[in-house]
Amino acid sequence: MSDVVIYHNPKCGTSRNTLALIRNAGIEPQVIEYLTTPPARQVLKSMIERAGLSVREALREKGTPFQELGLGDTSLSDDALLDAMLAHPILINRPFVVTPTGVRLCRPSELVLDILERPQRGPFAKEDGEVVIDEHGNRVR
Numbered sequence: 001m002s003d004v005v006i007y008h009n010p011k012c013g014t015s016r017n018t019l020a021l022i023r024n025a026g027i028e029p030q031v032i033e034y035l036t037t038p039p040a041r042q043v044l045k046s047m048i049e050r051a052g053l054s055v056r057e058a059l060r061e062k063g064t065p066f067q068e069l070g071l072g073d074t075s076l077s078d079d080a081l082l083d084a085m086l087a088h089p090i091l092i093n094r095p096f097v098v099t100p101t102g103v104r105l106c107r108p109s110e111l112v113l114d115i116l117e118r119p120q121r122g123p124f125a126k127e128d129g130e131v132v133i134d135e136h137g138n139r140v141r
Contacts, residue, residue, distance in 0.1 A: 002027060002029045003100050004027050004030065004098070004099045004116075005029060005030045005032060005097070005098040006018060006019055006029045006031055006095050006096070006097045006098075007034040007092070007094060007095055007097075008031050008032065008033055008094070009033065009034065009035060009094050012094055013126075013127050013128075014106070014107055014109050015094050016127065017109035017126045017127060018095045018106040018112050019031065019095070021109060021110065021112050021113065021116075021120070021132070021133075022097070022116065024120050024121055024122065024124045025116050025118040025119065025120055025121065027118060034092060034094065034096075038086060038089040039092075041082060044082065044085065044086065044092065047096050050098075050102065051096065051102075051103045051104055053105060054078075055081045055085075056081060057093075057105075058085075058092065058093050058096075058105060059081055059084075059092075060091050060093040060094070063090070064090045064091050065088055065091070066091065071091070093107065095109075099115045099116060099117065101114075101116070102114070103115070110132045110139070113132075113139055119137055120137045120138075120139070121137060122135070122137060123135045123137070
């Protein structure tokens with residue numbers, strides 16, 4: 001079992017790019033498709049805290065029931081937001097990556113490079129063609 005975990009949505013380009021960067025470092029992570037297997041409440045809360053985010057910062061608005069659920073109400077507690085995220089996992093922003101070095105919400109995908117212990121093994125470009133790793137395995141941005 002890998003010590004790298006990605007909470008992944010295969011329909012999300014950022015999530016796919018993040019997974020590809022992990023694999024480009026020669027790591028086969030544990031892939032958790034969080035829409036069908038959401039993290040436990042304490043795991044989600046811990047990931048958010050370890051990533052240095054507020055619960056609200058980990059909440060996804062676009063393409064979710066955010067508006068319908070009234071989650072823009074700033075008086076809602078973190079517990080209420082976590083309840084909504086667990087009831088509707090699409091509200092969890094993605095991808096979260098957990099490694100021995102740390103936890104990141106990898107938006108943009110190259111943020112994963114900050115918490116991978118292994119270097120990139122070769123060039124890498126995102127699905128849209130943006131070069132992230134050059135032909136020498138060095139980070140471009």
